Amino acid sequence: MSDAQNARYAIGIDLGTTHSALSYVDLQASDGEKTLDGVLAIPQLTAPGTVEALPLLPSFLYLPHPDELAPGELALPWSEDGEATIAGEMARSRGATTPIRLVSSAKSWLSHPSVDRRAAILPHDAPEEVTRVSPLEASTRYLAHLAQAWNAAYPDAPFEQQQVTVTIPASFDPGARELTAEAARHAGFVPTLLEEPQAALYSWIQGSGGAWRKQVKAGDIVLVVDVGGGTSDFSLIAILERDGKLEPHRVAVGDHILLGGDNMDLALAHLVARKLQAGGTQLDSWQMRALTYGCRSAKEHLLADAEATTWPIVVPSRGSKLIGGSIRTELTRDEVTAFITDGFFPRVEASARPAVRTRAGLTQVGLPYAQDAAITRHLAAFLARQAGAAAELEGFGGRDGHSFLHPSAVLFNGGVFKSAILSQRVMDTINDWLYMEGAEPARMLAGADLDLAVARGAAYYSYARRGGGVRIRGGTARSYYVGVESSMPAIPGLAPPIEALCVAPFGMEEGSELELPGQEFGLVVGEPVTFRFFGSTTRRQDRIGEVLELWGPDDLQELNEIQATLPAEGRVSGDVVQVKLHALASESGTLELAAVARDGQRWKIEFDVRGAAGVQ
Numbered sequence: 001m002s003d004a005q006n007a008r009y010a011i012g013i014d015l016g017t018t019h020s021a022l023s024y025v026d027l028q029a030s031d032g033e034k035t036l037d038g039v040l041a042i043p044q045l046t047a048p049g050t051v052e053a054l055p056l057l058p059s060f061l062y063l064p065h066p067d068e069l070a071p072g073e074l075a076l077p078w079s080e081d082g083e084a085t086i087a088g089e090m091a092r093s094r095g096a097t098t099p100i101r102l103v104s105s106a107k108s109w110l111s112h113p114s115v116d117r118r119a120a121i122l123p124h125d126a127p128e129e130v131t132r133v134s135p136l137e138a139s140t141r142y143l144a145h146l147a148q149a150w151n152a153a154y155p156d157a158p159f160e161q162q163q164v165t166v167t168i169p170a171s172f173d174p175g176a177r178e179l180t181a182e183a184a185r186h187a188g189f190v191p192t193l194l195e196e197p198q199a200a201l202y203s204w205i206q207g208s209g210g211a212w213r214k215q216v217k218a219g220d221i222v223l224v225v226d227v228g229g230g231t232s233d234f235s236l237i238a239i240l241e242r243d244g245k246l247e248p249h250r251v252a253v254g255d256h257i258l259l260g261g262d263n264m265d266l267a268l269a270h271l272v273a274r275k276l277q278a279g280g281t282q283l284d285s286w287q288m289r290a291l292t293y294g295c296r297s298a299k300e301h302l303l304a305d306a307e308a309t310t311w312p313i314v315v316p317s318r319g320s321k322l323i324g325g326s327i328r329t330e331l332t333r334d335e336v337t338a339f340i341t342d343g344f345f346p347r348v349e350a351s352a353r354p355a356v357r358t359r360a361g362l363t364q365v366g367l368p369y370a371q372d373a374a375i376t377r378h379l380a381a382f383l384a385r386q387a388g389a390a391a392e393l394e395g396f397g398g399r400d401g402h403s404f405l406h407p408s409a410v411l412f413n414g415g416v417f418k419s420a421i422l423s424q425r426v427m428d429t430i431n432d433w434l435y436m437e438g439a440e441p442a443r444m445l446a447g448a449d450l451d452l453a454v455a456r457g458a459a460y461y462s463y464a465r466r467g468g469g470v471r472i473r474g475g476t477a478r479s480y481y482v483g484v485e486s487s488m489p490a491i492p493g494l495a496p497p498i499e500a501l502c503v504a505p506f507g508m509e510e511g512s513e514l515e516l517p518g519q520e521f522g523l524v525v526g527e528p529v530t531f532r533f534f535g536s537t538t539r540r541q542d543r544i545g546e547v548l549e550l551w552g553p554d555d556l557q558e559l560n561e562i563q564a565t566l567p568a569e570g571r572v573s574g575d576v577v578q579v580k581l582h583a584l585a586s587e588s589g590t591l592e593l594a595a596v597a598r599d600g601q602r603w604k605i606e607f608d609v610r611g612a613a614g615v616q
Contacts, residue, residue, distance in 0.1 A: 007163040009154075010466070012199070012458025013146055013191075014167050015139065015180065017107045018229030018261060018296075019056040019415075021455035022146050025463040027163075033210050033469055037459060039452055042149045044088030048073035054089060056451065057145060059229075061103035061138050062091035063123075063131055078148045085133065087145045092293070097316050099289035100126045106138035108230040108258055108367050110183075111169070111176035113559070124366065136183055143187035160189045163466070165458040169226075169233050170195035170477055171256035173535065173559050174591040181590055192462065193589030197224035197235035198250060198472050199457030200413035200448065205248075205470050206460040207447055213246055215445055216409055219395050222248070222445070223407035225379065225426060227414040229261040232375050234382045236405065237472065238390045250474030252389040252405075252537060254382045255557070259370040261299070261416055264340050267373070268295035271339055272313055272329060281327060283315065291315050295331065299340070302333045303419035309333050337421050344375050345425045350384070350404055350433035352377045376429050380404070383433075385538055385554065392540065406434055411445045413453055475507035476585055479539050481548065481556060482593065483532035484521065498532065500548040500556060503593055504583040506540045513584045516545040520580055523595045523603065525566045526573030531605060533559040544583065566603050579603075 010025040022040040029036040041053035048069055063085055064074075074082025085103075086094070095102025103122045110117055112135075120132040133141075143166070147159040168180050177193055184191040201224060205212045216222065218241035226233040234254035240247045269292040273283050283291060291313065298311035315327040354372035370378065383404035390396040390405065410427060417423045423444065431441040449456060464471050481500040503516065534556040542548075548556070568575065579595040586592065593605045 007161060008157045009162045010459050010462030011150070011159070011162050011164045012167070012194075012455045012460070012462060013143065013164065014196075014199070014452075014454035014458065015107060015142060016059055016228060016454070017105055017231065018059055019451070020059050020142050020146065021056050021452055022150065023452060023455040023459040024162075025459045027463065027466065027468075030463060030468060033206070035206060035460065035463060035469070037206070037456065039455065040146075040150060040153060042088070042146065043077050043152065044145070045074065045076070045082075045086055045090035046088075046093075047090060049075070050090075051076060052089070057088045057142065057149075058092040059104070059106065059142055060087070060091040060095055061106070061122075061133065061141060062086040062094050062098075063101045063103065063126075063133070064094075065101075076148075077152045083141075085141060087141055096290055096293035096297075099123075099286070099293065101130055102293075103133060103138050105230050105262060105367065106135045106142075108262075109135035110139055110179050111172055111256060112367060113173075113175065114368070117179055136179055136186070139180065139183035140186040143184055143189075147187055147189060163462045164189055164191050165194050165462045166191040167194050167196045167199045167454050167458050168589075169228075169231050169256065170197050170235050170253035171231070171233055173256070174480070174533075175559070177590050192465070192587065194458050194461050195233075195235065195250075195253065195477065196228070196454050197226050197233055197253070197413065198237075198474075199454045199461065200224055200226060201237060201248065201411060201472060202457030202460045202464070202470075203453035204411055204445060204448055204457075206456065207449060216246070218246060220408045221251075221390060221396075221405065222409045222411055223383075223430075223442070224411045224413060225417075226412075227260050227375060227416040229415075230258060232257045232259045232370075232378060234379060236386060236389055236407070237474075238393055238396060240393060240395065248470070248472040249393065250472055250477065251393070252382075252386040253477040254378075255537070257370050257378055258367055259344075259373065259375060259378065260414070261296070263369065263373055264299060264344060264416070265292050265296040267343060268299060268331065268336065268339065271335070272331065276315075276327065276329060283327075287315050287327075298331045299336055300415065302331065302336045303340075303416070303422075337419060340419075341421060341425055344373055345422055345429070346374050346376055347425070347429050347432065348374065348376050348380060350380050350436065352380045354378050354381060376426065379426070379430075380433070383407070389540070402437060402439075404433065404437075406437070406439045407442050408440070409445050410442050412448055413450060415450055417448075418450055475509045476504055476591065477506075478535040478537050479506040479542050480504040480583070480591065481534040481536070482581075483534065484547070497549075500534050500551060501581075502542045502544055502546045502548070503581055504585065504591060505542060505544050506536075508583065508585045510585050510589065511587045513582055514544050516581045516583075519545055520578045521595075522576040523566065523579045523597075525571055525575055525577055525603075526568030528565050530561055531564070532561055535559050564605070566605075569601060577601075 012023045014021045026036040042057045043053045046052045117135045150159045220239040222237045224235040236252040238249045294313045354377045386405045483498040486496045582594040584592045595603045
């Protein structure tokens with residue numbers, strides 16, 4: 001077990017959309033807020049037959065043709081024969097020229113509710129002759145690579161015996177959380193899950209060496225803006241004072257927004273394609289995919305290096321139509337910063353909301369990206385929804401009348417913010433909103449580690465769980481509800497109405513199990529049934545067992561529907577069993593709903609898709 005009491009190390013893994021990383025804290029050499037920590041250099045293929053240890057593992061898999069590479073060219077320190085798939089830097093670089101064999105954004109696909117995430121669907125646009133893998137398998141491969149890298153470096157401290165935390169977006173629903181935990185189990189260990197914005201704040205606290213208490217004070221609201229490769233995540237953390245000590249409390253998280261670095265890469269690719277088209281060069285879909293990966297490298301280098309002014313872009317040729325072979329062009333730093341700043345971080349008013357366009361009736365199967373690319377509009381909507389998020393906390397009253405929740409400090413996370421231009425644009429926009437409501441400007445928290453903060457913070461959290469360091473309080477980030485069908489006579493053309501039963505209140509503490517008080521329900525066993533689940537980031541007042549007859553679109557959001565057949569276990573198929581419902585927020589960060597019969601029989605109803613319910 002990863003939380004074994006004899007663990008030597010607390011390990012944190014950032015399972016990212018574009019990069020993954022592993023950090024650790026030496027439990028025996030750390031005391032209080034003073035930690036001995038480090039980042040694991042991860043051995044990976046960078047070219048055929050070449051292995052290098054790098055601080056980041058690019059989250060890409062390459063699926064080579066059986067005859068593509070010579071024997072021994074895939075060898076790793078822990079495997080002379082290599083693997084059937086290639087993970088890391090070589091996967092990314094080789095996939096840029098052969099994108100039909102490249103698996104990317106597996107983390108985003110893992111949270112996609114409309115596909116079978118255990119099915120071999122990636123690369124989703126690959127031809128039939130290319131072997132595919134599932135989002136679950138891809139995630140498992142990254143985690144297994146990290147575990148093997150650790151064991152190669154620390155053979156006397158086996159990975160599966162350490163205390164391991166894996167990070168997830170704060171906006172992951174219970175199904176995506178459980179699938180992440182399942183990927184870790186397939187990789188050979190049992191993880192604890194931690195929200196990425198919390199991990200970023202943990203890293204900032206750890207890196208301050210205790211000085212964080214001088215940068216924030218009781219009554220502060222810290223806004224964490226995390227823009228990664230595939231998602232934009234927002235969280236709000238209130239700073240309370242308890243018994244003379246500052247104590248962070250996570251009070252709100254945003255929705256799952258598939259909007260991040262991947263969108264920026266694609267947007268830059270279309271910018272370059274238009275430049276080429278103006279010169280008489282037309283790219284096909286295959287070349288556009290290769291161009292997108294080239295633009296990713298250009299964006300990362302031009303945003304991170306203030307000295308870099310241009311970056312070359314090479315698009316492979318297909319056949320003899322294009323004289324001279326590959327197409328060569330370039331992106332400038334000014335082009336990248338202006339295009340991304342104005343397109344993804346426009347200065348908008350606090351009343352701005354993401355645009356919603358009418359969708360086509362037919363669409364290609366793909367990730368459900370956000371329709372509006374303006375991250376600042378999504379941020380404005382989030383802060384407006386959470387205007388009362390801290391109202392019930394001690395010392396946070398008297399803030400009524402605001403049109404949005406006023407943050408007093410901002411912490412940035414994600415490689416996008418390596419460009420000071422982008423973080424400053426967000427700060428300027430937020431402070432414009434605050435100024436218009438007569439509030440003091442927010443301040444930017446300094447010292448964030450944009451590449452490794454999430455991994456470092458996850459390791460520090462694993463350490464803090466054992467009693468060292470600072471803990472962020474908060475519990476579940478949403479209230480959760482199950483749909484209950486009303487009992488009523490049949491009426492032509494009218495389906496029985498659905499009520500929403502609160503089964504897990506906002507802030508439910510990890511490791512707790514709650515029973516719905518004094519209520520019994522009928523559970524259909526032995527035949528196919530459907531369970532509907534809902535979540536809310538705004539209804540903090542609802543208590544377990546509370547029933548909602550009516551709600552608005554901003555109150556509840558429907559989650560994945562579950563279709564399952566619960567085993568009859570000695571009963572007749574179709575029987576309706578009287579049960580009480582229990583909600584369990586596990587220590588690992590997942591949420592379960594259990595139905596318990598009067599005779600003690602128990603069914604676990606997982607927050608997952610496609611027949612995942614079963615007996616516990």
